[in-house]
Amino acid sequence: MPEVNIIVKFDKTQYENTPLEALLKLPSAKYIDVSSLKLTEKKTGKELPCQAVYLADSVYKIYWIENEAKPNEEKHYTLAFEYSDKPSLKAPGACKILETSECLEVRIEDKLFTKYVYNKEGYKPYLYPILGPVDKSLTQLAPEDHPHHKSIWVAFGDVNGYDFWAEKEGCGKIVHEEVLKISEGPVLAYIETKSKWITPEGTPLLQDYRTIKAYNLPPEARILDITIMLKALQDIVVFYDTKEGGIFATRVADEIDVKDGGKIVDSEGREYEKNVWGKRADWCDYYGIIDGVTAGYAIFDHPDNIRHPCHWHVRDYGMFCPNISSRFPDFPGCYELQKDETLKLKYRIYIHRGNYIEAKVSQKYLEYALPVKILIGKVKK
Numbered sequence: 001m002p003e004v005n006i007i008v009k010f011d012k013t014q015y016e017n018t019p020l021e022a023l024l025k026l027p028s029a030k031y032i033d034v035s036s037l038k039l040t041e042k043k044t045g046k047e048l049p050c051q052a053v054y055l056a057d058s059v060y061k062i063y064w065i066e067n068e069a070k071p072n073e074e075k076h077y078t079l080a081f082e083y084s085d086k087p088s089l090k091a092p093g094a095c096k097i098l099e100t101s102e103c104l105e106v107r108i109e110d111k112l113f114t115k116y117v118y119n120k121e122g123y124k125p126y127l128y129p130i131l132g133p134v135d136k137s138l139t140q141l142a143p144e145d146h147p148h149h150k151s152i153w154v155a156f157g158d159v160n161g162y163d164f165w166a167e168k169e170g171c172g173k174i175v176h177e178e179v180l181k182i183s184e185g186p187v188l189a190y191i192e193t194k195s196k197w198i199t200p201e202g203t204p205l206l207q208d209y210r211t212i213k214a215y216n217l218p219p220e221a222r223i224l225d226i227t228i229m230l231k232a233l234q235d236i237v238v239f240y241d242t243k244e245g246g247i248f249a250t251r252v253a254d255e256i257d258v259k260d261g262g263k264i265v266d267s268e269g270r271e272y273e274k275n276v277w278g279k280r281a282d283w284c285d286y287y288g289i290i291d292g293v294t295a296g297y298a299i300f301d302h303p304d305n306i307r308h309p310c311h312w313h314v315r316d317y318g319m320f321c322p323n324i325s326s327r328f329p330d331f332p333g334c335y336e337l338q339k340d341e342t343l344k345l346k347y348r349i350y351i352h353r354g355n356y357i358e359a360k361v362s363q364k365y366l367e368y369a370l371p372v373k374i375l376i377g378k379v380k381k
Contacts, residue, residue, distance in 0.1 A: 001036075001080050001081065001082060002080070002081060002082075002083065002380065002381055003078055003079060003080040003081075003379075003380055004024065004376060004377055004378070004379050004380070005076065005077070005078060005079075005376070005377040006062075006076070006077040006078070006079055006374065006375070006376050007074065007077075007374070007375040007376075008020065008066070008075045008076075008372060008374050008375075009072075009074050009372065009373040009374075009375075010069045010070070010071065010072060010073045010074070010075070010372055011071070011072070011366075011370035011371065011372060012072055012370065013071055013363060013366040013367060013370055014069075014070065014071060014363055015066055015068065015069040015070075015367050016067070016360075016363075016367075017065055017066075017067060017068075017217055017218075017221065018065065018066045018367045019063065019064075019065055019066075019187075019188070019213075019223060019225070020063070020064055020065070020066050020372065020374070021061050021062065021374075022061070022062045022374045022376050023059065023061060023376070024052075024059070024060045024061075024079075024376060024379075025058065025059050026058040026059070027058065027379065028058055029058060030058050030083055031054070031058065031083065031084045031085070031086055031087045031088075032052045032054075032060060032081050032082075032083070032084060032087075032088075033081060033082040033084040033088070034051070034052050034084075034088050034089070034090070034091040034185065035091050035092055036080075036081045036082035037050050037051070037052055037079070037080075037081045037091070038050075038079070038080045038081070039062075039064055039077055039078070039079050040077060040078045041075060041076070041077055042076040042077060048064050048065070048066075048077075049064065049065070049093070049186040049187055049216075050062055050063060050064040050186070050187060051063045051064070051091060051093065051183070051185035051186055051187035052081070052091075053181075053183045053190050054088070054089060054183075062079060063187045063190075065187060065215065065216070065217065089181065089183040089184070089190075090184050090185070091184070091185035091186065092185070093185040093186030093187070093216070094108055094109045094186055094216045095107075095108055095184050095185060095186070095187065095189040095214065095215075095216050096110075096184050096189065097182045097184050097189050099179065099182065102117065102118060102120075103115045103116055103118060104116040104182065106189045106191075106214050108189070108214065108216055108219075108222075109216070111131070111219075112129075113130075113131055113214055113219075114127050114128070114129060114214065114224075115127065115128060116191060116212060118176040119150075119176065120175070120176060122167070123148070123167040123171065123173050123174065124150060124154065124155055124164075124167075125154075125174065125176045126141070126150035126151050126152060126153040127151055127152040127153070127212070128141045128150070128152070129141075129151070130152065130297070130349075130351065131219065132219050132220065132295055132297070132351040132352070132353070133219055133220040133293050133351075133352075133353040134290055134291040134293050135291075136253070136255070136291055137151070137253055138252065138253050138256065138290070138295065138296060138351065139151040139250055139251060139252060139253060140251045140252065140253050140254060140318060141251075143251065143254070145317065146251070146319070147167065148165065148166050149249075149251035149318075149319065150251075151250065151251060152226075152249070152349070153249055153250075154174065154208065154210070154228055154246070154247055154248060154249070155174065155244075155245065155246050155247065155249060156239055156242070156244070156245040156246045156247050157242040157243070157244025157245055157246070158239070158240040158242045158244070159172065159197065159205055159206070159237065159238070159239055159240075160199075160234070160236075160237055160238055161240075162199050162200070163244070164197060165242075165244040165246065170200055171200065172197060172198060172199050172200060173197075173198050174195050174196070174197050174198075175195055175196050175198055176193065176194075176195050177194045178194050179191070179192070179193055179194075180192040180193060180194050180209075186216060187215065187216055188213050188214060188215045189212075189213070189214045190211075190212075190213055191210075191211070191212040191213075192209070192210070192211050192212075193210045193212075194207070194208070194209055195207075195208040195210070196208060196233075197230075204233045204234075205232070205233055205234055206230045206231060206232060206233060206237060207230070207231040207233055208229075208230055209228075209230075209231070210226065210228055211225075211226070211227040212225070212226055213225040213226075219351070220295075220351075220352065220353035220354075221350075221351070221352055221353070221359070222350075222351040223348060223349070223350055223351070224348070224349040224351065225347070225349075226248065226347050226348075226349070227344065227345070227346050227347075228247060228248060228344070228346075228347075229342050229343070229344045229345075230247070230337070230342060230343045230344075231337075231341070232337035232338060232339050232340060232341050232342075233339070234339060235338070235339050236337070236339070237336070238334050238335070238336050238337075239324065239334060239335045239337075239343075240331075240333075241325035241327060241328075241330075241332065241333045241334060242325060242331055243278075243313055243323065243325070243328070243331070245313065245321070245323050245324060245325065246313075246324070247324055248322060248345060248347050249313075249319075249320075249321035250297075250299065250320045250321055250349075251318050251319060251320065252286050252296070252297075252318040252320050253290060253318070254318065255288060255289065255290040255291075256286065256288030256290050256295070256296050256318075257286075257288065257316065257317055257318035258272060258273065258288075258316035258317075259316055259317055259318075261288055261289060262286065262287060262288025262289075262296070263286070263288060264276050264284065264285070264286050264314055264316070265284070265285050266279065266281035266284045266285070266312060267281045267282040267284070267309075267362065267365065268281050272316060273314060273315050276312055276314050277312065277313065277314055278311055278312070278313075278328040278329045279311065279312060279328075280309045280310065280312075281301075281309050281310075282300070282301060282308075282309045282365055282369065283298050283299065283300045283301065283361065283362075283365045284299055284312045284314055284320070284322075285297070285298035285299075285356040285359075285361050286298075286314065286318075286320050287352070287354075287355060293353060294353065294354050294355060294358075295351075295352065295354075296352065297349050297350060297351045297352065298349070298350045298352070298356065298359075298361045298364070298365070299321070299322060299347060299348070299350075300347060300348040300349075300350065300364075300365050300368050300369065301322045301347065302345075302346035302347065302348070302368070302369065304344075304346060305322075305324070305345050305346060305347075306324060306343070306345075307324055307325075307326060310322040310323055310324060311325060311328035313328075322347065324345070348368045350364050350365075
């Protein structure tokens with residue numbers, strides 16, 4: 001059975017139920033039998049669930065969840081597997097994806113977690129519901145006060161002078177084109193999609209590639225990773241500073257917004273809209289009482305993102321998103337892409353039970369933001 005040695009050097013924080021990934025290059029025209037994977041920690045002999053996602057040209061991403069690691073600890077693993085005649089993206093496990101003509105339904109441990117809705121007749125795709133510690137969505141879809149708020153979505157209010165934030169005549173649309181890849185198994189539900197930003201006149205401005213990863217973690221401490229890559233299709237595409245963004249955006253459920261007793265807090269310890277809106281922070285958390293349970297979610301702005309730490313467009317009524325504008329709220333600037341240039345943004349949603357202290361939000365951000373060094377050896381027969 002082929003095997004590979006993996007060394008993980010953790011950074012200066014505690015790690016608990018942390019998703020990890022390693023890039024594995026196989027010999028040409030070799031593929032993994034995804035049902036045969038075995039990841040073993042050498043010191044303890046403990047076997048960890050792992051999952052292989054095929055990228056291209058015999059290259060894989062190997063995913064697993066590290067249950068616990070101490071600051072600056074080093075762990076050694078062995079990854080063993082059998083070869084297959086062709087690539088496969090579906091392995092046995094708790095994470096399943098049901099594909100329909102309208103959406104991708106993500107299920108974890110036989111329970112609905114979320115749906116990626118194409119919304120072909122509308123203005124943009126979105127994720128809804130987002131189920132966590134209770135059987136009620138932590139996000140809200142198309143509320144009466146802002147019907148263009150679509151739970152979790154991607155949009156921006158001024159791209160080459162066009163509004164892709166609102167949903168009315170004269171606004172641009174983000175049109176779902178295809179599902180590029182889905183992978184399911186014991187560790188995560190993995191989704192890649194392709195969409196296009198199109199002006200009211202029918203001119204394509206941006207190709208939109210998204211990667212969505214929903215991990216097999218308890219509903220009271222679940223992680224959803226979203227990566228957005230936008231490629232310019234015109235000679236120049238300009239994102240003019242605006243509060244209407246985004247690009248990544250969410251709207252919390254009524255039950256947990258500040259008007260209904262909820263709370264906003266950021267990584268600097270500031271609270272509520274009057275102190276957080278427009279301010280820079282690594283992360284922001286929004287939580288309240290829903291069905292008798294204190295719950296909510298934090299959004300983490302990745303250090304690799306432009307203008308990190310971002311400004312926060314967060315409101316007491318439930319608007320909740322990181323904003324990429326250069327200044328806030330003065331909005332004098334912009335961000336430009338030349339044709340074929342790309343803008344890549346990475347965010348993590350940490351769904352949790354309890355308040356931000358009980359949920360260890362600050363620690364969970366460090367687990368996401370601090371670089372874990374992963375060394376992977378050559379395949380041994």
